[in-house]
Amino acid sequence: MEEITALAKRRGFIFQSSEIYGGIGGFFDYGPLGAVLKRNVKDAWWREMVERRDDVVAFDSSIIMHPRTWEASGHVAAFHDALIDCRNCKHRFRADHLASLDKCPDCGMSGTLTEPRNFNLMMRTAIGPMEDTSAQAYLRPETAQGIFVNFKNIYQSARKKPPFGIAQIGKSFRNEITPGNFTYRQREFEQAELEFFVPPDGKDLEWFDRWVKARKQWYSDYGVQPDRLRFYELTEKERPFYAKAGIDVEYLFPWGWGELESIAHRGTYDLDRHIEYSGKDLQFFDEASKQKYTPILIESSAGMDRTTLTMLVDAYHREAVTEGEKQTERTVLRFHPKIAPVQVGVFPLARNKPDLVERARSIEAALRPRFRTQYDEGNVGQLYRRQDEIGTPFCVMIDFETLDDAAVTVRDRDSMKQDRVSQDALPAYLAERL
Numbered sequence: 475m476e477e478i479t480a481l482a483k484r485r486g487f488i489f490q491s492s493e494i495y496g497g498i499g500g501f502f503d504y505g506p507l508g509a510v511l512k513r514n515v516k517d518a519w520w521r522e523m524v525e526r527r528d529d530v531v532a533f534d535s536s537i538i539m540h541p542r543t544w545e546a547s548g549h550v551a552a553f554h555d556a557l558i559d560c561r562n563c564k565h566r567f568r569a570d571h572l573a574s575l576d577k578c579p580d581c582g583m584s585g586t587l588t589e590p591r592n593f594n595l596m597m598r599t600a601i602g603p604m605e606d607t608s609a610q611a612y613l614r615p616e617t618a619q620g621i622f623v624n625f626k627n628i629y630q631s632a633r634k635k636p637p638f639g640i641a642q643i644g645k646s647f648r649n650e651i652t653p654g655n656f657t658y659r660q661r662e663f664e665q666a667e668l669e670f671f672v673p674p675d676g677k678d679l680e681w682f683d684r685w686v687k688a689r690k691q692w693y694s695d696y697g698v699q700p701d702r703l704r705f706y707e708l709t710e711k712e713r714p715f716y717a718k719a720g721i722d723v724e725y726l727f728p729w730g731w732g733e734l735e736s737i738a739h740r741g742t743y744d745l746d747r748h749i750e751y752s753g754k755d756l757q758f759f760d761e762a763s764k765q766k767y768t769p770i771l772i773e774s775s776a777g778m779d780r781t782t783l784t785m786l787v788d789a790y791h792r793e794a795v796t797e798g799e800k801q802t803e804r805t806v807l808r809f810h811p812k813i814a815p816v817q818v819g820v821f822p823l824a825r826n827k828p829d830l831v832e833r834a835r836s837i838e839a840a841l842r843p844r845f846r847t848q849y850d851e852g853n854v855g856q857l858y859r860r861q862d863e864i865g866t867p868f869c870v871m872i873d874f875e876t877l878d879d880a881a882v883t884v885r886d887r888d889s890m891k892q893d894r895v896s897q898d899a900l901p902a903y904l905a906e907r908l
């Protein structure tokens with residue numbers, strides 16, 4: 475994990491937030507490559523979950539909602555972690571992370587740990603100029619509630635009837651007591667949530683299974699190693715009382731298995747609670763059967779920062795390579811081509827030859843509208859090394875022969891094999907492989 479964190483900083487994937495002031499725990503910034511990587515991950519989710527389906531509509535709700543939302547959702551009463559402080563070293567722990575309540579794991583003192591106290595994980599803010607309680611609001615801890623409270627607005631305006639889904643990607647905030655493991659547990663993060671509403675016709679568990687399958691397919695399509703991914707089925711005891719089924723999608727990170735996504739059967743709980751707290755009718759009225767009902771909800775909720783981190787960790791490889799007679803090692807990110815921040819690197823063999831530079835620049839400019847490209851120049855070995863480290867699937871080298879035969883050398887990141895390809899055929903060659 476240390477190597478990956480160092481690479482993420484060195485190559486501009488992820489930086490600690492406000493680093494020049496010493497950083498701030500649980501917040502991160504995405505650099506030039508990381509911002510593209512995360513956008514590609516979100517686009518991949520959006521493409522499969524919204525654009526390629528005719529039964530899911532898009533949505534984007536505000537981060538701050540009416541405070542009653544969080545009473546209805548149960549977050550005010552129950553979104554707690556039990557917290558323990560050490561009176562000696564002042565360090566703070568989650569009670570469920572402590573092996574013993576007698577001794578502080580950091581300073582080793584006995585009898586210095588406080589009783590567990592409940593700590594609400596919602597971030598608070600104040601609306602308007604008066605910071606009294608009437609102005610108190612929360613930054614949303616999940617995007618889902620924005621969907622639930624708009625259920626009627628959405629199905630009426632989009633003219634949808636269950637089974638159909640509503641999807642959104644957006645920021646969420648949780649005042650985690652122990653943020654850590656790089657971007658795995660943050661205080662500000664992005665979620666991609668699908669809320670799929672089904673009629674009470676006895677097919678809700680079928681829909682649950684269908685979504686589990688669709689999500690399995692998604693991870694497989696984007697190249698996550700199957701032996702590092704598992705779909706853990708929650709037992710009845712682990713599920714909330716209203717849920718008929720639940721699955722945690724987990725990835726094997728360097729520190730162990732960690733949750734990427736939860737897929738949950740949520741019954742009618744969320745809509746029922748908002749009906750109760752708002753006094754508004756959020757039931758669905760089916761014109762055809764003249765029946766009114768509260769739809770059953772199947773939810774898929776994935777963390778986009780955790781998924782981006784997964785792509786980075788999963789892609790990371792160090793391997794021995796033979797260059798001519800020499801045995802060396804290289805670091806390579808084997809990103810799926812659709813996720814890779816740069817898809818094609820283009821360089822001239824020598825940066826002090828204007829003819830080569832000009833040709834390389836014009837080839838790169840011609841490819842740019844179709845692919846994510848990067849022009850670079852310098853020592854050939856270092857150029858390949860850099861592109862391997864940022865996970866660029868193909869590199870195109872313009873050499874002296876190019877000026878005569880209008881062909882270029884294309885190097886494949888994974889096999890390191892090189893092909894000679896005519897300049898005219900290059901876009902089709904790359905498109906086929908990317």
Ligand code: GAP
Nearest residue numbers: 616618658659660663734735736775776777780
């Ligand atoms: N609406 C359901 C919901 O929010 P959750 O299991 O609490 O369910 C869903 O969160 C996903 O959001 C998690 O699987 C994880 O990927 C992401 N997530 C939750 N807390 C996070 C945190 N502190 N940092 C980064 N991602 C987080």
